[in-house]
Structures are given as structure tokens and as C-alpha cells.
Amino acid sequence: MANGRYVFEAPPTLLPHLKHLGLPLIDIRAVFISHFHGDHFLGLPFLFLEYLYLTPRQDSLLIVGPPGIEAKSEGLADMAFPGLSDADAGYRRVYVEAQPGGERPLADARFEALRMRHAGEKLECFGYRLRLGDKTVAYTGDTEMCDEIFLLAEGADVLVLDCSYSNGEGPEHLGLPEALEVRKRVSPRTAIILTHLDDEPDVTGHQGLLVAHDFARFRFP
Numbered sequence: 132m133a134n135g136r137y138v139f140e141a142p143p144t145l146l147p148h149l150k151h152l153g154l155p156l157i158d159i160r161a162v163f164i165s166h167f168h169g170d171h172f173l174g175l176p177f178l179f180l181e182y183l184y185l186t187p188r189q190d191s192l193l194i195v196g197p198p199g200i201e202a203k204s205e206g207l208a209d210m211a212f213p214g215l216s217d218a219d220a221g222y223r224r225v226y227v228e229a230q231p232g233g234e235r236p237l238a239d240a241r242f243e244a245l246r247m248r249h250a251g252e253k254l255e256c257f258g259y260r261l262r263l264g265d266k267t268v269a270y271t272g273d274t275e276m277c278d279e280i281f282l283l284a285e286g287a288d289v290l291v292l293d294c295s296y297s298n299g300e301g302p303e304h305l306g307l308p309e310a311l312e313v314r315k316r317v318s319p320r321t322a323i324i325l326t327h328l329d330d331e332p333d334v335t336g337h338q339g340l341l342v343a344h345d346f347a348r349f350r351f352p
Contacts, residue, residue: 132149132154133261133263133268134263135154135155135158135159136158136159136160136161136238137159137160137161137163137240137261137263137268138159138161138162138163139163139165139259139270139272139291140162140163140164140165140171140172140272141162141164141171141172141173141174141175141178142170142171142172142173142174143169143170143173143174143177144174145174145177145178146174146177146178146181148345148346151346152346152348156178156181156182156186157186157188159192160190160192160193160237160238160239161192161193161194161195161237161238161240162175162178162192162193162194162195163195163196163242163259163261163270164194164195164196164197164200164204165196165197165247165256165257165258165259165270165272165273166196166197166249166250166254166255166256166257166272166273167196167197167199167203167254168250168254168273171272171273172203172207173207175194175204175207175208176207176208176210176211176212176215177211179208179215179220179224180212180215182220182222183215183218183220187220187221187222188220188221188222189221189222190222191222191223191224191225192222192223192224192225193225193226193227193237193238194224194225194226194227195226195227195228195229195237195242195244195259196226196227196228196229196257197228197229197254197255197256197257198228198229198230198255199228200226200227200228200229201226204224204226205224229244229257229259230244231244231245231246234260234262237261239263240261240262240263241261241262242259242260242261242262243259243260244257244258244259245257245258245259245260245279245282245283246258246279247271247272247273247274247277247279247280248274248275248276248277248279249272249273249274249275249303249304250273250303251303256272256273256274257272258270258271258272258274258279258280258283259272259283260283260287266288266289266351267286267287267288267289268287268288268289268291269283269284269287269289269290269291270283270290270291271283271290271291271292271293271305272293273293273295273303273304273327274293274304274305275302275303275304275305276305276309276312276313280292280313281313281316281317284313284317284318284321285318286318287321288320288321288322288351289321289322289323289324289349289351290313290317290321290322290323290324291323291324291326291343292305292310292313292323292324292325292326293305293326293327294306294307294310294325294326294327294328294332295327295328295329296329297328297329297330297331297332297333298330298332304327307325307332307333307334310323310325310332310340311337311340314337314339314340319338319339321339322339322341322349322351323339323340323341324341324342324343324349325340325341325342325343326343328342328343
């Protein structure tokens, strides 16, 4: 999550984790979904249910994701809780399909989407750049090594980077050796946060390389 308002991904644990952190759910303006794998997507129905019964909201909720995001999200909601998609929750869910092609406005921010390399041709996967005032956060989602990582990172203050293989390399994701290569090639002013981890990577001696943990918070001036 960036600035308490912009959520990257909706895993099944999204809602309990946000509540554990004490973050006001009413402040969320947008949710970015990189692709339709369950660990990135299956938490949406519980967020919708929260807004229906426990935390009423009036402002629209923006949901950004690959083409088909509206049908997938509303279909998932009805699969989990029949009738949820048609329930009058007092707010609108506004869906925005990600497409490469420059920055687009989103609430009080701007975002850009880039296609990443993950899961072959089975589904579309996107990384995002989010510009919040004079700060830019880049998020790769799941990806193999590709040029788009460096396009996302260019000029970013923070890059949240897939590092699924903490002790080597593997298919469809980045491993620690590749993450270290990204660190070498990206500007030293860009902090890199490793995420989507299978284990604790050893980043001893590598400045500007941070490791995400559940409930961790990072502050950048």
C-alpha cells in the first residue's frame, strides 16, 4: 500500500492484514491488480463485503487491472457471496483496464501500466508506476527479467520488486541473483524493496535493497 490510499494487489489475506495494521479502510482510493492469479486477486470479495456491512463508504473505489477486470472481479464476488455484485453498497466500483501507453489520471495521482513477463501467454500481467505528487512508486508484480522492469524503475523513488527465489533462479519470477543485477543497473537513489519471497534473502552488504515482511512499514522522505 502507498500513502494509505493505494493498494497493490488483493491477496486472500488483504483485509485482516490491513486491519492488523490499523489502516483506515475508508481511505482506500484504488486497488491495483497485476494479474489474475489467486494470490493477487482473491481478496477482493472480502473487501467488497467489508464496505457493504462493516465500513460503509460513499466515495467510489477504483480498481485497476488487466482487460476483463470488471467481469472477473464481479464474477468472483458473486462466486464467493451470491448476489454481492448487485448489492446496493452505497458507493460505486469503478474499473479501469490497464493498457500500456503513458500516464493516466487516477484520483489525486497518476499511473502508468507496463506489460510484464510472467505465466507465458496464459494471462496478461502488468507492472505499475504510481506518481503521488513529487514521489513515484514502481511495482513490478510477478515477472521474469525484462526491459520493462527498468522502464518502471526509471526516476522512481521506490521500486517494489519480485524476488520469488531467495537462493537462486527459477521460472516465471525473479530470483535473488537477478534482483542484485537490477540493483546494479537502477539508479542508487531508487530504493528497492524485495517482495513475493519464498524465504529470507541475504542482502547483507547491498545498500538500497530492503526486504518486505508482513506488516512492515517503510517511510521515504
